[in-house]
Every structure is written in C-alpha cells, then in structure tokens.
Amino acid sequence: MKRVGIIGIGTYVPDTIVTNIDLESKIDTNDEWIRSRTGIEERRIAGDDIDTSHMAIQAAKRALENSGLAASAIDMILVATATADRPFPSVACMVQEAIGANNIPAMDVSAACSGFIYAMATAKPFIETGTYQNILVIGSEKFTKTLDWEDRTTCVLFGDGAGAVILSEVSADKGILSVDLGSDGSGGDHLYIDGETGKIKMNGREVYKFAVRQMPESSLHAVDKAGLKKEDVDFLIPHQANVRIIDAARERFGLSKDKVSTAVIKHGNTSAASIPLALFEELEKGLIQDGDVIVLVGFGGGLTWGSVCMKWGK
Numbered sequence: 001m002k003r004v005g006i007i008g009i010g011t012y013v014p015d016t017i018v019t020n021i022d023l024e025s026k027i028d029t030n031d032e033w034i035r036s037r038t039g040i041e042e043r044r045i046a047g048d049d050i051d052t053s054h055m056a057i058q059a060a061k062r063a064l065e066n067s068g069l070a071a072s073a074i075d076m077i078l079v080a081t082a083t084a085d086r087p088f089p090s091v092a093c094m095v096q097e098a099i100g101a102n103n104i105p106a107m108d109v110s111a112a113c114s115g116f117i118y119a120m121a122t123a124k125p126f127i128e129t130g131t132y133q134n135i136l137v138i139g140s141e142k143f144t145k146t147l148d149w150e151d152r153t154t155c156v157l158f159g160d161g162a163g164a165v166i167l168s169e170v171s172a173d174k175g176i177l178s179v180d181l182g183s184d185g186s187g188g189d190h191l192y193i194d195g196e197t198g199k200i201k202m203n204g205r206e207v208y209k210f211a212v213r214q215m216p217e218s219s220l221h222a223v224d225k226a227g228l229k230k231e232d233v234d235f236l237i238p239h240q241a242n243v244r245i246i247d248a249a250r251e252r253f254g255l256s257k258d259k260v261s262t263a264v265i266k267h268g269n270t271s272a273a274s275i276p277l278a279l280f281e282e283l284e285k286g287l288i289q290d291g292d293v294i295v296l297v298g299f300g301g302g303l304t305w306g307s308v309c310m311k312w313g314k
C-alpha cells in the first residue's frame with residue numbers, strides 16, 4: 001500500500017470582514033457575548049457575486065500552484081460542502097471545468113462540518129491502491145447564505161471560505177497513519193438546513209454536548225489506531241466552531257494553547273472549510289514542522305464526526 005499525504009494546500013476567503021461590533025448594529029447581540037461564548041471576533045462574508053464554487057475554484061488553483069502540479073495531473077475531485085451553488089451539478093464538476101482538469105470523476109461529499117475529513121478518507125484508498133495518483137480535496141462553504149438574520153443564536157457563529165489540498169503518494173514514514181469516521185443520525189434534528197426555507201436550525205446546547213464528548217473521543221481513537229499515544233501528538237487541528245469546544249479537546253490531549261488551532265477567532269465557523277483553512281494558517285505561521293504528528297478532527301450535522309492522524313511532510 002502506498003502512503004498518502006498532502007503535497008499542496010491553498011485557501012480562499014472573501015475580502016469583506018464583519019466584526020462582532022458590526023453585528024451589534026444589525027441584530028440584538030454584543031461583542032462580549034459572542035467572544036465569551038465562542039471566542040469569535042470576526043468572520044469573512046461572501047457577497048452576492050461570490051458563491052461556494054467560486055471560493056472552491058480559487059482555493060483549488062492555489063493548492064495546485066503550491067503542489068507544482070498542472071490541473072491535467074489531477075485524477076479525481078472531491079468537494080465537501082453543505083452549501084453547494086445548486087443541488088446539482090456538484091461544485092466538484094464546476095471546479096473540474098474551471099481549473100481545466102481532464103474528464104475525471106468529480107463529486108460533492110455531504111457530511112456537514114465533518115465533510116473535509118470524510119472527503120480525505122474517501123480519497124485515501126484510491127491513492128493507496130494505485131487507482132489514482134493525485135486527488136484534489138476541497139472544503140468550501142458559503143454558510144452565510146443559510147443564515148436567518150433574525151435568529152441571533154446562529155447568525156453570529158458562521159463565516160464563508162474555502163480550503164483545498166492535493167493528496168498524493170508520499171514517503172513511507174510520512175502521510176496519513178489512521179482515520180476514524182462515524183455518524184449518529186438520531187441527533188440529526190439538532191443541526192440541519194431546513195429544506196423549505198434553506199435556513200440553518202440548531203439546538204446549540206445539544207450540539208455543544210455532542211462536540212465536547214465526540215471530538216476528543218474520535219481523535220484519541222485515531223491516535224490509538226495509528227499505534228501512537230496522545231503524548232506523541234504535536235499539533236491539533238480541530239473543526240473551528242467554538243474556542244470552548246476546541247479547549248475541551250486540547251485539554252484531553254494535554255497540549256498547550258500554541259499547539260492547537262483557533263482560527264475560528266478570525267473566521268467564525270466555516271463548516272467543511274474550517275479544517276483546511278486552519279491547517280493552512282498554522283503552516284503559514286511555521287507552527288507545523290516536517291515530521292510532526294498532527295490530528296485533524298471534525299464534528300457536525302448528521303450528526304457526524306471524523307479524524308485523520310498523520311505525519312506531516314512529503
């Protein structure tokens with residue numbers, strides 16, 4: 001079996017920044033409530049001219065450039081999203097055309113905020129077995145189009161953006177060591193997009209309880225499957241929903257604050273885009289080194305969860 005790793009990464013966020021203070025004039029909320037309950041300070045919001053596919057395409061182009069590969073070298077495209085431009089065609093097919101890839105398989109993956117981890121896990125065996133060489137995996141969300149601006153319990157939480165990676169064969173001592181995925185449909189009503197109105201509905205407290213239990217459990221399970229101990233983990237990239245939930249996971253690993261991403265502070269919750277966005281920013285800051293053991297872990301609507309334990313590098 002070939003070892004699968006990330007050989008290129010790129011992101012895109014819209015230019016418009018909306019701070020908590022900006023929201024105070026729009027809805028009945030305040031900066032102190034948002035910061036203390038979630039850690040969020042600001043988020044990027046896509047205008048009418050920017051949809052999910054646009055952000056996915058920009059992130060994909062940047063990931064390709066970062067990898068040094070031409071679009072013609074990509075063998076498959078997977079896009080994790082809950083906010084596709086249309087029910088079909090998939091965002092993945094729109095990316096295929098826009099980047100000039102060959103007539104390769106392309107599809108969207110629906111696992112809400114866990115979608116990027118699900119898409120990575122879906123891509124992995126194709127490369128391991130030699131079926132495909134290079135797979136473009138993207139998380140892209142224009143979550144703000146699902147927001148009900150009358151519902152202050154959800155509209156302050158989310159932002160827009162995209163992140164993309166190229167998965168390919170890497171050396172035998174690097175790359176993905178293990179994957180853990182799961183779902184529990186009995187909690188589906190706690191977090192969903194209403195089919196009639198297109199707006200998000202959430203029971204925040206139930207999702208919170210689920211997240212603080214399931215995120216550490218899944219990530220520790222992945223570490224165990226990799227034959228490692230939690231002390232071996234150098235950096236944690238959790239789904240960026242809420243700093244309190246991230247802290248709960250961090251404490252289970254016994255990691256210091258500088259070893260866990262809190263990109264949510266500047267981006268809000270970008271759903272399936274949050275993990276690649278956070279990974280990119282930590283790499284840019286130089287906080288993840290070649291050979292580091294990192295864990296990517298997501299949770300979200302479904303309910304779903306998923307973790308990838310990997311050794312960084314090519």
Ligand code: UT7
Nearest residue numbers: 028029030033037113152153156204205207208241242300
């Ligand atoms: O990708 C997965 C997505 N979801 C999540 O990760 C969400 C998980 N849940 C959470 O992060 C938290 O449950 C929230 C941040 C959403 C809410 O925090 P909480 O501590 O559970 O607050 P709450 O919903 O219990 O509300 C407490 C109070 C309420 O007022 P009363 O009834 O006690 O008078 C709310 O009406 O805070 C009020 N409130 C607000 N106040 C100002 C709710 N939203 C706001 C707001 N601004 N935006």
